[in-house]
Amino acid sequence: MPSYTAPLRDMRFVYHELIDGDSLQELPAYAEATPDTVDAVLEEAGKLCRDVLQPLNRGGDEEGCTYENGVVRTPAGFKEAYAAFVEGGWPSLAADPDYGGQGLPHLLNTLVEELICSANLSFGTYPGLTHGAYRALHAHASQELKDRYLPKLAEGTWTGTMCLTEPHCGTDLGLVRTKAETNDDGSYAISGTKIYISCGEHDLAENIVHLVLARLPGAPAGTKGISLFVVPKFLPNEDGTPGVRNGVSCGGIEHKMGLNASATCVMNFEGATGWLVGESNKGMRQMFTMMNLARLAVGIQGIGLSEASYQGAVQYAHDRKQGRGLNGPRYPDRKADPIVVHPDVRRMLLTMRAYTEGMRALGAWVAREADIADAHPDADRRQQGDDLVALMTPVVKALFTDLGYDVTNLGVQIHGGSGYVRETGMEQFVRDCRIAQIYEGANGIQGLDLVGRKMPAHTGRSLRRFFHPVANFLAEHQDNKELAPFVQPLSKGFGRLQTVTGWLAQKGLSDPEEAGAAATDYLRLIGLVALGYMWARTAQVALAHTGDDGDGFYAAKLATARFFMQKLLPQTGALVSQIMSGKDALMDVPESAFALSA
Amino acid sequence: MKVLVPVKRVLDPYVKVRVKQDKSGVDLSNAKMAMNPFCEIAVEQAVRLKEQGVASEVVVVSAGPQQSQETLRTGLAMGADRGVLIPTDVALEPLAIAKLLKAVVDKEDPGLVLMGKQAVDGDNNQTGQMLAALLGWAQGTFISKVELQDGAAQVTREIDGGLETLQVKLPAVLTVDLRLCEPRYASLPNIMKAKKKPIDTHSPEDLGVDVTPRLQVSRVEEPPARQAGIKVESVQELVKKLHEEAKVI
Numbered sequence: 101m102p103s104y105t106a107p108l109r110d111m112r113f114v115y116h117e118l119i120d121g122d123s124l125q126e127l128p129a130y131a132e133a134t135p136d137t138v139d140a141v142l143e144e145a146g147k148l149c150r151d152v153l154q155p156l157n158r159g160g161d162e163e164g165c166t167y168e169n170g171v172v173r174t175p176a177g178f179k180e181a182y183a184a185f186v187e188g189g190w191p192s193l194a195a196d197p198d199y200g201g202q203g204l205p206h207l208l209n210t211l212v213e214e215l216i217c218s219a220n221l222s223f224g225t226y227p228g229l230t231h232g233a234y235r236a237l238h239a240h241a242s243q244e245l246k247d248r249y250l251p252k253l254a255e256g257t258w259t260g261t262m263c264l265t266e267p268h269c270g271t272d273l274g275l276v277r278t279k280a281e282t283n284d285d286g287s288y289a290i291s292g293t294k295i296y297i298s299c300g301e302h303d304l305a306e307n308i309v310h311l312v313l314a315r316l317p318g319a320p321a322g323t324k325g326i327s328l329f330v331v332p333k334f335l336p337n338e339d340g341t342p343g344v345r346n347g348v349s350c351g352g353i354e355h356k357m358g359l360n361a362s363a364t365c366v367m368n369f370e371g372a373t374g375w376l377v378g379e380s381n382k383g384m385r386q387m388f389t390m391m392n393l394a395r396l397a398v399g400i401q402g403i404g405l406s407e408a409s410y411q412g413a414v415q416y417a418h419d420r421k422q423g424r425g426l427n428g429p430r431y432p433d434r435k436a437d438p439i440v441v442h443p444d445v446r447r448m449l450l451t452m453r454a455y456t457e458g459m460r461a462l463g464a465w466v467a468r469e470a471d472i473a474d475a476h477p478d479a480d481r482r483q484q485g486d487d488l489v490a491l492m493t494p495v496v497k498a499l500f501t502d503l504g505y506d507v508t509n510l511g512v513q514i515h516g517g518s519g520y521v522r523e524t525g526m527e528q529f530v531r532d533c534r535i536a537q538i539y540e541g542a543n544g545i546q547g548l549d550l551v552g553r554k555m556p557a558h559t560g561r562s563l564r565r566f567f568h569p570v571a572n573f574l575a576e577h578q579d580n581k582e583l584a585p586f587v588q589p590l591s592k593g594f595g596r597l598q599t600v601t602g603w604l605a606q607k608g609l610s611d612p613e614e615a616g617a618a619a620t621d622y623l624r625l626i627g628l629v630a631l632g633y634m635w636a637r638t639a640q641v642a643l644a645h646t647g648d649d650g651d652g653f654y655a656a657k658l659a660t661a662r663f664f665m666q667k668l669l670p671q672t673g674a675l676v677s678q679i680m681s682g683k684d685a686l687m688d689v690p691e692s693a694f695a696l697s698a
Numbered sequence: 699m700k701v702l703v704p705v706k707r708v709l710d711p712y713v714k715v716r717v718k719q720d721k722s723g724v725d726l727s728n729a730k731m732a733m734n735p736f737c738e739i740a741v742e743q744a745v746r747l748k749e750q751g752v753a754s755e756v757v758v759v760s761a762g763p764q765q766s767q768e769t770l771r772t773g774l775a776m777g778a779d780r781g782v783l784i785p786t787d788v789a790l791e792p793l794a795i796a797k798l799l800k801a802v803v804d805k806e807d808p809g810l811v812l813m814g815k816q817a818v819d820g821d822n823n824q825t826g827q828m829l830a831a832l833l834g835w836a837q838g839t840f841i842s843k844v845e846l847q848d849g850a851a852q853v854t855r856e857i858d859g860g861l862e863t864l865q866v867k868l869p870a871v872l873t874v875d876l877r878l879c880e881p882r883y884a885s886l887p888n889i890m891k892a893k894k895k896p897i898d899t900h901s902p903e904d905l906g907v908d909v910t911p912r913l914q915v916s917r918v919e920e921p922p923a924r925q926a927g928i929k930v931e932s933v934q935e936l937v938k939k940l941h942e943e944a945k946v947i
Contacts (some may be wrong), residue, residue, distance in 0.1 A: 106713065109730065140771060144884050152883075189886035202890055302726060434926070650727030651716070 102412030102525055104154045104219060106146025109653060110457060111211050112139060114464045118634075121468055126584025129475035133205050141193070141204070145212045148188060149219035152181050157220040160361030161528050165302070171302040172363045176225065182256075182304040191227050191256030198251035206474070210400055210467040214460065217404025221532045222361030224404075226259055226299050233311050236390035237330065240378035248336055249309055258307040258332075258342075262390055263294040263367060267500060270296075271411050271545055273321035273384065278314040278369065278629045280329055280376075290314050290331055293351075300365030301333075301350035307342040308333040310367065311390065312374060312381050320381065328383035329374035347372035358531025380460075392493050394540045396470070399496035400463055401536045406456040409511030409529045413452060415526040416515050417445055420499060439514075447667070448510045454635070455503045455666040457657075461634035463500065466492045467522070469481025484565055491554045491562040492630070498620075499627035500547035502534035508533050508604050519615055547619030550626070555601070563601065566626075570594055570633050577640070586639040589665040590632045593672040597629045600679050617683035625675040634668045635661040699809035699846075699868075701744045701753045703769035703778065705760050705801055706735040707769040708783035708819040721917045723789075733769045736814025736880040738776075740874045743844065745777035745882075752846050755779050757806060757838075761790055761798045765908075767897060774892035778929050782806075786909060788902075794909040796828035801905035803833060808869065810851070815840050815873040826873035836870040842877040 108410035115121040116135060124130040156177045174182075185191070194209035195201025209231075216224040234253040237246060268277035278292025290312055294300075301308065310331040319325030334342035351366040378386050417440040418632030424430075425441040439445045464491055473485030502583035508529035512519035519526040537543050554562050574594065577587045604622060639661040642654040649655055709715060709724065710732040716725040733741075747753035758773035760766040761784035770781035784798050803811065816823035830837035838844075843854035843862070846868070855862045866872070880892050884892075902909045930936045940947045 109728075132890065132893075134893070136768065136771065137890065140768070140775065140884075140889050140892070141886065144775070144886075144889060182885070187885065188883055189888075191885060202886055566854050646729070648726055651729065653728060 102408070104150055104408055104411055106142070106149060106215050106218075107407055107460075108139075108142055108146055111142055111214075113641075113653070113657075114461050115207070115211065118461055118638060119468055121205070121207050121464065124207065124468065124471055124475075126577065127471070127475045127477070129203065130205050130471065132203060133208065137204075138208055138279045141208060141211045142211060142215075143190075145190070145215050148184070148190070148383055149215045152184055153216060153223050154219035154526050156181055156223065156361075158523075158525050158528065160220065160222055161358075161532075162360075162522075164355075164360035165353055165363040167350070167363075170349050170351075171303070171367065172215045172350055172353060173303050175361050175476050178361060179304055181223065182226065186344055187254040191230060192254045194231070194248070195254035195392045196238060199238075199246070201344060204429065205468075205471045207464060207467040207471055210396075210463060212408070213397060213400050213569055214404045214463075218219075218408040219404075220361075221401055221405060222359050224401070225306055225359070225362040226302065227256060228256075229262060229299050229394075230256060230260040231264060231392045232331075232394045232397070233309055235393050236262075236311055236328070236386060237377065239389045239612065240328070241330065243376075245330060245375055245377065248340065249330065249332075252307065252340070253309065257305060258309055259299060259302075259305040260309045260311065261297055261300050261367075262394070263297050263300070263310050263312040263331075264387065266293060266294045267295055271542065272474070273313065273326065276313050276315060276326055278312065280314040280316050280327060280374065282317070283373070283519075286375075288314075288316075288329060288374050288376060290329055290348075290369045290374045291371055292369050294367045296354070296539075297365045297367045298362055300367045301353075306334075307336075310348060311377070311387070312369065313387060314374075316380055323384045325381055326383040327380045328377040328386045330377055331369065331372050331374035335373060341470065357534055358528065359535050380441050385476065391540065392489075395493050395497040395546075396463075396466065396489075398536050398540045399459075399498075399500035401558070402500035402502075402533065403456060403459045404462060405529045406452065406459065406504045406507040409508040409526065410449075410452040410456050411513045412524070413449060413514040413530075417449060420516075422648045445514060448514050450660060450663045451668065452507045452510050454660050454668055455507050455631070456633060457660060458637075458664060459500050459503060459630035461638060462492075465634065466496055487558075487562040488565040490557065491550075493565055494541075494546035494549040494554065495623060495627050495630065497540065497595045498537075498543035498623055501533065502543060504533045505530065513588060543623075544620060547623045548616060548622050551604065551615045551619045552612070555605070556609075560605075566630065567598070570629070573633065573636065577636075582643055583636070583640055586636040586661055589669050590629070590636045593629045593632050593669050596672045596676045597625055600676055603680060611683070613687055614683045617686050618679045621675050625672055625679070628672055628675075629670055632664065635664045699753055700757060700806065701747060701756045702799075702803060702806055702808040702811045703737070703740050703744045703756060703758050703773065704795075704811070704813045704825070705741060705758050705769050705773050706734040706814070706817045706819075707731050707760065707762050707766045708734045708817055711735060711818055715920075717918050717920050721919060722792045723760055723915060723918050730738070731765065731768075732771050734817040734819070735881075736816060736818070736876070737773075737873060739876065739878050740814050741773045741776050741778060742879050742881040743874060746879065747846070748777065753810075757782060757808065759799065759802050760784070761786065761795055761902075763787055770897055771882070771892050774895045774897075775889045776882060777888065780895055780896075780927075782900060783897050783899045784905065785899060786902050788909050789911060790909055791911055792822045792824035793828055794902075794907065795825050796832055797907045798902060798905055798909070799829050800832045801907055802900070803829075805900075806943070810846075810868060811871045813871070813873055815875055826871050830871040833869075833871070833874060835864045836868075837872070838864055838866045838870060839873045840875045841872050842875050844872060844878070903938075 125133045160175040166173045192201045197203040280288040312329045312331050313326050337343040347370045351368045354364040418438050420439050421436040425437050430437045430441045469485040469488045476482045512526045518524050574591050577583050642657040645654040710730040713730050718725045729925040744756045756778040759780040764785045777786040838853040840856045842856050845852045851866045
């Protein structure tokens with residue numbers, strides 16, 4: 101198992117130097133987020149992740165969750181670790197002070213979530229979903245429901261879930277069959293079966309709060325007839341303690357490729373008592389509050405796993421001695437050189453690092469804008485933040501998990517055969533990452549969300565929230581000679597993105613299949629340009645510090661930025677050709693041609 | 699009873715130590731710093747004494763660069779009540795620190811000073827003993843267990859031959875060893891509360907202590923890189939090498 105050190109130096113760089121996270125403390129809601137507090141929180145979270153969560157990651161994967169007679173047990177050590185996590189108050193980090201939260205920015209929460217995902221992704225799903233449920237209730241529930249559930253979720257003594265999927269409906273939630281019937285006391289009786297419910301049943305918390313999509317009697321068909329209900333495992337007593345068992349039970353858990361310590365449950369609702377959240381038939385919109393946050397959080401999982409894999413790969417590349425440098429021995433006094441001397445190993449390491457650090461920077465920028473969208477006093481500025489977050493949510497979700505999968509795969513490759521062996525822990529990162537490309541909306545759906553909804557939204561306003569800062573940066577630095585090796589490639593990639601965007605807007609309008617054929621490539625294209633923008637900004641900051649760089653941090657940033665510009669960003673050229681070749685190569689193939697031939 | 703806990707800001711024990719190019723010392727520029735691990739243990743023990751109702755107040759004190767304030771905040775987040783900062787850019791030697799601490803003890807009048815047996819940067823293992831001597835107080839060093847009752851401390855010390863149990867009259871200076879207790883993780887709410895806890899600042903001049911160094915560091919070098927081992931053919935060869943090359947027998 102590779103050892104793990106929280107990448108605090110890079111996090112501090114991103115927070116304080118790159119994206120000016122400290123400006124958030126000027127917002128009244130985030131006055132507590134002073135630089136020293138941010139550092140102290142990251143420091144302590146890093147310790148907890150390193151010493152408590154990470155040591156359970158391998159064992160948790162081997163042992164997995166177990167199911168017996170409706171009871172789900174998490175692997176050895178998880179209960180104690182979760183108790184320490186709750187004891188430390190970590191679930192309350194970004195929760196509202198009115199409900200026992202610490203009121204810290206989403207930006208800081210994002211960085212802490214990355215630490216948790218690196219250390220133990222399975223563990224992270226329990227508090228992760230809890231925070232999603234917290235947010236959905238906070239945004240939409242009645243005061244009474246808020247008072248009952250939010251303090252418990254912020255404490256973490258109760259955890260949350262989101263129950264959407266049913267056996268016959270995944271992506272197309274308009275098909276939901278679970279029904280809600282009206283009870284005399286204003287509550288509802290919920291009946292139906294939900295599947296793939298992460299953390300639906302477990303032994304970590306005294307109560308589990310399910311947010312369930314269901315149909316009211318006579319509701320319109322499709323997504324316009326779906327309502328959101330809160331259904332607790334134990335019905336709360338008047339004093340807030342968990343009371344009698346509700347009619348919801350776990351019918352079994354899935355056996356999966358990865359994420360084995362996170363219980364994926366079949367949940368049966370048999371006339372379970374639930375309460376309507378917000379207005380009836382508005383459930384889809386309300387669930388999207390949770391879903392959008394969850395999509396950003398899933399993107400962060402991609403970063404966390406990338407970082408963990410990179411740390412393992414770097415250690416191995418220095419330790420493993422095989423063969424000699426291609427231009428002669430680098431360490432003649434040893435029997436062989438470490439494999440880090442080889443160009444191809446460096447290609448892999450630098451690809452891992454350039455993507456990981458680039459994603460961290462981009463994810464942090466989007467998180468900061470989410471805080472601004474939540475808490476800025478100026479409505480226009482809030483709208484700007486909201487637009488950028490809306491545009492970037494599918495990018496963060498799909499790009500970060502696709503790259504996370506690529507990066508963790510490289511981590512295995514650098515290890516050779518020992519990476520394929522379970523005990524090094526490298527292959528677990530690949531398996532754990534695989535689900536992130538699927539859940540909370542498969543990555544193909546994210547592409548459709550981007551080109552079908554976000555790109556045309558408000559006649560391209562969301563898109564401009566990204567294009568304008570990039571264009572301004574390029575204009576501002578076009579004569580900066582020092583920065584030219586970064587500005588020029590970015591300018592080229594951005595030009596390609598603009599061209600393709602115009603082409604796609606026109607084509608897609610008249611032929612949705614053209615948009616669909618381009619969606620995944622277009623998401624990758626805008627994602628690479630966004631990473632390029634973050635790397636160019638990183639280079640700009642790093643160049644100002646060449647004189648005070650005792651530990652070589654800024655020099656490494658410049659080297660990685662250069663690698664990104666020269667070796668990764670040029671992929672935009674191929675993507676342009678792929679996209680502009682249009683849909684024909686896909687759609688001219690008749691369905692019958694997909695038949696299996698004997 | 700008030701407990702005073704001196705804490706030191708040192709290079710994080712998890713990071714690699716780099717020597718400055720001119721060999722004048724360890725390179726601390728941009729390096730990650732942390733509370734000395736032995737000091738963490740002392741803070742933990744003091745907070746436990748407070749939770750047991752034995753101590754009434756825990757005061758952490760640190761002498762060093764202005765950023766030692768962060769180290770004090772760490773102690774406050776663990777549960778200490780307030781801090782005392784003695785800012786100075788002078789590289790402090792154990793005697794100077796002991797004198798500074800004596801001045802703080804004179805002001806604060808604690809019933810017990812609980813501190814790390816040594817700091818992992820200088821590894822001097824002197825400050826506690828010097829402080830006890832300057833105060834004329836009893837001392838218990840390298841303690842792995844402590845119980846307070848009737849104006850005395852019963853302490854177990856880790857010594858070369860095993861464990862030694864002593865009765866120490868209070869007030870006293872106790873220096874703690876690794877096995878005394880395991881420091882807690884600061885909780886998020888306590889990290890937030892720590893910001894609002896008071897820290898008093900006194901310069902060495904305010905305290906009337908001359909901290910000018912008495913020692914001069916002539917050179918700091920990294921230990922020589924370890925040479926690859928060899929296999930010996932026979933016991934005779936081993937003995938010969940131990941005798942002639944290693945000169946250990």
